[in-house]
Amino acid sequence: MLLHIEPLQTCGKAMQTDIGLMQIDNETMRVRIETMATSNEAAQPCCAAEENADSTMTEKRTDYLSWDEYFMAVALLSGLRSKDPNTQVGACVASAANKIIGVGYNGFPWGCSDDDLPWSREGSYLDTKYPYVCHAELNAVLNSTVRDLHDCRIYVALFPCNECGKVIIQSGIREIIYLSDKYKDTDSVKAAKRMFEKSGVKCRQFVPERDSVLVSFV
Ligand SMILES: [Zn+2]
Numbered sequence: 001m002l003l004h005i006e007p008l009q010t011c012g013k014a015m016q017t018d019i020g021l022m023q024i025d026n027e028t029m030r031v032r033i034e035t036m037a038t039s040n041e042a043a044q045p046c047c048a049a050e051e052n053a054d055s056t057m058t059e060k061r062t063d064y065l066s067w068d069e070y071f072m073a074v075a076l077l078s079g080l081r082s083k084d085p086n087t088q089v090g091a092c093v094a095s096a097a098n099k100i101i102g103v104g105y106n107g108f109p110w111g112c113s114d115d116d117l118p119w120s121r122e123g124s125y126l127d128t129k130y131p132y133v134c135h136a137e138l139n140a141v142l143n144s145t146v147r148d149l150h151d152c153r154i155y156v157a158l159f160p161c162n163e164c165g166k167v168i169i170q171s172g173i174r175e176i177i178y179l180s181d182k183y184k185d186t187d188s189v190k191a192a193k194r195m196f197e198k199s200g201v202k203c204r205q206f207v208p209e210r211d212s213v214l215v216s217f218v
Pocket of ligand 1: 135136137160161162163164165
């Protein structure tokens, strides 16, 4: 079984093997599982231990994940844990030494059942998810194994909102790597960028160099 997490470019129409879309407001991210038997693509597992079982091989692999690919993939994988039916966002905090410090995804606070609070985006404020949901960046920072995140960087699928921007800045994180900036025209993102600029937090967009990362359970 192969788990495909594909980048935020247009992925074409969904395939029959799709298990769902990692949606950022109903677009762009496709997630699909396919079996080896039904795959039309050559299996290219990132962990290619089986493929490289030949003991005569002495050269290192050349198609290993870059650090950016690795941490962004962890962020996207974390997003799959979200119960939000419309928007699944994951985040991964990495240290200057390239160690994973924290991960998170959007969800309700601890003890608040995913079944009791609303996931709606429309209606009166208290009947929507907005007053209750914790964004991925907040959870990744709070879940971090160390308190001081100075010189860390955070990988996120979506450019942070202003509220997460405050958390990121105050945590000491110095760089944001994001996939999508689809809300760049909103006041929230404009405010976040204003704060990042004044605080010296660098922001750069992740540009994938491969179509997908495959995670196999078999
Ligand atoms: Zn946020």
